[in-house]
Amino acid sequence: MENDLGNYRKSYEKGALLLKDTPENPMELFQKWFYEIDEHFPEDETNAMTLSTIGLDGFPKSRVVLLKKYTYEGFIFYTNYTSEKGKAITTNPNVCLSFFWHGAERQIIIKGKAEKIVENLSDGYFESRPRGSQLSAIVSNQSQPIESREVLEKKLADLEKHFESKEIPRPDFWGGYIIKPIAFEFWQGRPNRLHDRIGYTLEKDYNWSIVRLSP
Numbered sequence: 001m002e003n004d005l006g007n008y009r010k011s012y013e014k015g016a017l018l019l020k021d022t023p024e025n026p027m028e029l030f031q032k033w034f035y036e037i038d039e040h041f042p043e044d045e046t047n048a049m050t051l052s053t054i055g056l057d058g059f060p061k062s063r064v065v066l067l068k069k070y071t072y073e074g075f076i077f078y079t080n081y082t083s084e085k086g087k088a089i090t091t092n093p094n095v096c097l098s099f100f101w102h103g104a105e106r107q108i109i110i111k112g113k114a115e116k117i118v119e120n121l122s123d124g125y126f127e128s129r130p131r132g133s134q135l136s137a138i139v140s141n142q143s144q145p146i147e148s149r150e151v152l153e154k155k156l157a158d159l160e161k162h163f164e165s166k167e168i169p170r171p172d173f174w175g176g177y178i179i180k181p182i183a184f185e186f187w188q189g190r191p192n193r194l195h196d197r198i199g200y201t202l203e204k205d206y207n208w209s210i211v212r213l214s215p
């Protein structure tokens, strides 16, 4: 098979990112871009982000997860702690997040350290989820092989019966991680491949250094 994509070409013309417009704290630029995407390009699924971990086999692996909260401290998502990503994070908490918002021709890459959030925060979020999502979090032994879809559906039906008109407790293998950032790269596509890239690095004094990077 051969599919030559050499003539797939696009001119990026939707915006600019200048050093003079960058705040001291990259979370503020993240928030500004997040709001803009949410308002003008919601079809980009603004809170979908790619999480890359270093696996136990030494290979990086990336997958999409949903950002559920962000603060100056970091980025929170929820998952199964015993999944492949959970095991990877336990061994190596250094991870990378990336957002690609093609409507605005923007990318943000964030390196950081992942840690479990406190249990009562995970409890609060779990409680807020629809019952179907609560049950599927319990049913899915995420990342493990299963015999068939029917096995999963049967397990779900059994659990539905078991918890009928009862509160569903959060299983201790499911909860949130916070990624505490140490570096950001903001990328804004520009014409003629002269894209804007602004990098932030967390310094020892907890201030952020800012630099323009070659595209």
Ligand SMILES: Cc1cc2nc3c(=O)[nH]c(=O)nc-3n(C[C@H](O)[C@H](O)[C@H](O)COP(=O)(O)O)c2cc1C
Binding pocket: 048, 061, 063, 064, 065, 066, 067, 077, 078, 079, 080, 083, 084, 085, 086, 142, 143
């Ligand atoms: C749009 C989208 C959103 C997703 N959100 C989550 C999420 O918030 N948490 C999660 O554990 N998996 C989420 N997934 C599934 C993951 O990409 C992945 O398949 C799953 O977490 C298992 O990954 P692992 O085996 O590498 O641990 C999402 C997938 C997509 C495409």
